[in-house]
Structure formats: structure tokens, C-alpha cells
Amino acid sequence: MKDDFMYSLRQEPEQTFSASLKKRLEESDRQSAAMLASGKARLRFGFSLAMLGLILAILFSVSSVRAKLRDLVIKIGEQGVIVSQEYPKADQTALVKPIAVPISQAAENGVFLPAPLPKVFTLADDHYLFYQAEGNEKVRGDWAEVTWIGPNDEKITMTVMEKEVMVLIGSESLKEILLKGTHTAGLYKGGWNTDTQSWDESIPVYSLVFVKEGQSICFTGSNSEDLILMAELLFP
Amino acid sequence: MDWDEIYQSMLPRVFNYFLYRTGDLNIAQDLAGTTFERAWSKKARYRSDLASAQTWMFGIARNVFREYLRESRKRLSSLVPFEQGTQHSDGFDRDSEDTKILLRRLIAMLPEKDQELVALKYGAGLNNREIAGFLHLTESNVGTRLFRTVESLRKQMEENHER
Numbered sequence: 001m002k003d004d005f006m007y008s009l010r011q012e013p014e015q016t017f018s019a020s021l022k023k024r025l026e027e028s029d030r031q032s033a034a035m036l037a038s039g040k041a042r043l044r045f046g047f048s049l050a051m052l053g054l055i056l057a058i059l060f061s062v063s064s065v066r067a068k069l070r071d072l073v074i075k076i077g078e079q080g081v082i083v084s085q086e087y088p089k090a091d092q093t094a095l096v097k098p099i100a101v102p103i104s105q106a107a108e109n110g111v112f113l114p115a116p117l118p119k120v121f122t123l124a125d126d127h128y129l130f131y132q133a134e135g136n137e138k139v140r141g142d143w144a145e146v147t148w149i150g151p152n153d154e155k156i157t158m159t160v161m162e163k164e165v166m167v168l169i170g171s172e173s174l175k176e177i178l179l180k181g182t183h184t185a186g187l188y189k190g191g192w193n194t195d196t197q198s199w200d201e202s203i204p205v206y207s208l209v210f211v212k213e214g215q216s217i218c219f220t221g222s223n224s225e226d227l228i229l230m231a232e233l234l235f236p
Numbered sequence: 237m238d239w240d241e242i243y244q245s246m247l248p249r250v251f252n253y254f255l256y257r258t259g260d261l262n263i264a265q266d267l268a269g270t271t272f273e274r275a276w277s278k279k280a281r282y283r284s285d286l287a288s289a290q291t292w293m294f295g296i297a298r299n300v301f302r303e304y305l306r307e308s309r310k311r312l313s314s315l316v317p318f319e320q321g322t323q324h325s326d327g328f329d330r331d332s333e334d335t336k337i338l339l340r341r342l343i344a345m346l347p348e349k350d351q352e353l354v355a356l357k358y359g360a361g362l363n364n365r366e367i368a369g370f371l372h373l374t375e376s377n378v379g380t381r382l383f384r385t386v387e388s389l390r391k392q393m394e395e396n397h398e399r
Contacts, residue, residue: 006358013251
């Protein structure tokens with residue numbers, strides 16, 4: 001096949017670009033090494049802050065009735081999302097104490113885990129947490145949480161809720177993506193910051209939400225690609 | 237792993253993959269930069285027993301390109317940055333540049349899968365077997381499809397030159 005002409009568009013990257021990228025990568029290596037040395041304290045703090053935000057979001061994610069006139073209600077596939085500029089009010093919160101359930105009972109309780117799990121991720125615990133909201137007027141439905149630990153000690157949490165639950169976020173940076181090219185999901189960054197009482201997109205945590213077989217599923221973690229990887233394992 | 241060696245050998249290939257896909261030098265550099273930064277942030281997780289560095293890098297590059305398409309919502313055929321090359325300057329090889337512009341336009345008009353084939357073959361420098369792995373095609377399927385695509389491009393180039 002005479003295809004020499006097809007190579008005619010090839011170029012060498014500009015030297016200034018190549019040198020500047022190399023410098024950025026070397027700097028990134030140095031920062032990673034420094035972060036590892038400091039025990040990843042910053043990441044852990046960010047994650048715990050965002051997890052608090054996520055828990056609040058779930059507690060406030062009651063139904064579309066929660067949406068106010070100023071709020072934006074978005075449907076990502078079957079998943080409802082309320083985008084609000086208003087920090088959830090404290091008098092609407094409810095504390096729900098979780099029950100630890102053996103992970104071996106997850107499937108029979110309707111909590112299906114991603115499989116086969118990438119070897120670099122391990123379950124954080126041999127139990128998952130079950131939050132029973134029955135009888136509590138302020139929250140809707142029950143939910144379960146499963147947590148995995150990644151190779152750099154980062155956490156990925158999967159929350160399984162009722163399909164009708166709407167996720168409450170304060171970010172308009174919600175993106176629609178496709179899992180396995182067919183299943184619609186919403187991806188966003190940040191969480192509710194309890195200190196500033198506002199949505200904080202600088203919190204280095206991503207959330208991926210979607211509905212699968214009547215359940216609303218949310219993965220949270222510091223790396224959006226890992227969340228997508230885990231979520232796609234739910235779609236064989 | 238010799239990451240310096242990976243950087244040196246993969247940068248031109250990743251950059252050219254994006255150049256063939258977008259036709260824009262600056263966008264190709266941006267996307268190549270994003271690919272390497274993402275790969276470097278995951279170096280600790282890379283497992284050479286599961287995939288070669290090349291497969292790993294192009295897996296990331298293809299994800300970066302999909303995200304770019306999603307976010308920009310641009311049609312590649314609308315990008316004609318190399319038009320700038322038609323303006324005269326010292327030592328400018330007009331015929332050669334015109335040919336490149338035409339080829340770039342013709343590639344941009346190919347179906348999406350064929351654009352990807354061309355970018356992986358002629359931009360990234362992958363062989364048919366490696367491309368087959370990425371696109372979930374058989375090796376012979378890749379060969380046949382590439383042959384038809386290249387022949388069609390050549391014919392169109394020749395027809396255009398005859399005018």
C-alpha cells in the first residue's frame with residue numbers, strides 16, 4: 001500500500017512545549033513525593049470534608065419538593081439532581097446512626113459491588129454501613145455505603161440509595177458522561193463546606209451519580225477516572 | 237521503569253495522535269500535556285505486567301480526546317488552522333502546504349472510526365495489531381479498513397491535483 005503521503009502531517013512537538021511540559025512533570029513528581037512524605041494529610045482532610053458534604057447532601061436529598069424556585073432541577077438519565085446556591089439548613093438535618101453489616105450479605109440486601117475489583121483496590125472493611133431512615137421525616141429512604149482503599153491510601157466510597165432520591169449540590173459544573181458508552185451518569189467536583197456554609201469546588205473530591213436498576217448510586221473519591229472505572233464494573 | 241525514556245519516546249507519538257485528530261498544533265500540544273500530566277499522576281498505579289507503557293499511554297490519550305470532544309462539542313471538520321500556511325512567507329513551500337491542508341480536510345471528513353484509525357496508524361505510529369486491540373476489531377479488519385481509507389484519500393488527492 002502506497003501510504004507515504006499519509007505521514008506528511010507528522011511534526012515534532014515544539015521544543016519549548018516539550019521542555020516546559022517536562023518541567024511541569026518533574027515538579028509534579030516532586031510534589032507527589034512531598035505529599036507522600038507528609039502522610040497525605042491534605043488529601044485526607046479534603047476527603048473527610050467532602051464526605052461530610054456528601055452526607056449532608058444525602059440527608060437533604062429528600063425529593064423534588066425540596067427544590068426551591070431558585071434551584072435548578074436537572075435530570076441526568078434517571079438521576080435527579082438539584083443545583084442550589086443555598087447551603088442546607090441545620091434545622092433540616094437528621095442524624096442517622098449506621099448499622100455495620102457483613103459485606104458477605106451485601107448482595108442479598110441489594111448492594112451489588114463492582115466486580116472484578118481492580119487488584120489495586122481493597123475493601124476498607126469487611127462490613128458495609130447501612131443507614132436506616134425509616135420513621136424519620138427529614139430524610140427519605142435508606143442507604144448503604146461501601147468503602148475501598150486505593151494504592152495511595154485514597155478512598156472510594158459507593159453509596160446506594162433509592163432511585164427517587166435527588167442529590168443536592170451547589171455546583172453548576174455537573175457534567176453528563178456515559179458509562180460503557182451507554183449508561184448516563186453525572187460527574188461533579190467539590191462538596192458542601194461546613195466552615196464557609198457554601199459549596200466548595202476546590203475540595204479535591206469527585207462524585208459520580210447515576211441510576212441502575214431502580215437504585216441511585218454515587219461513587220466519591222479523589223480521582224474521577226477511578227470512579228468511572230469502578231462504576232463501569234457494575235455494567236457487565 | 238525509565239519514565240524519562242517513556243517521556244522521550246512517547247511525547248512525539250502522543251502529540252502526533254492529537255495532531256491527526258484535531259488538526260490544530262496548539263490543541264494537540266494542550267491535549268498531549270494533559271495526557272502526560274494525567275499519566276504522571278498515576279505512575280504509581282501503572283502495572284507493566286498488565287499493559288505496555290504504550291498501551292497505557294494511548295489508553296489515557298484516547299480518554300483525554302473523548303473528554304475534549306465532549307467538552308468542546310466542536311466538529312473537527314470545522315477546524316482549519318493550517319489555512320494560515322497558505323499565506324506567503326520566506327522559503328514557503330506552497331505546494332507541499334496545500335497538499336497537507338487538503339489531506340487534513342479529507343481526513344476530517346472521514347467517519348469517526350476511520351479518523352481514529354488514521355490517527356493511531358499515522359499519528360501515533362501503532363501497528364495494525366495494536367490498533368485492533370484498541371478498537372475491538374480484528375487485525376485483518378484494521379488492515380482492510382485502512383487500505384480502503386488510504387486508497388480513497390489518495391484518489392481524492394489525485395483528483396484534486398488534476399483540477
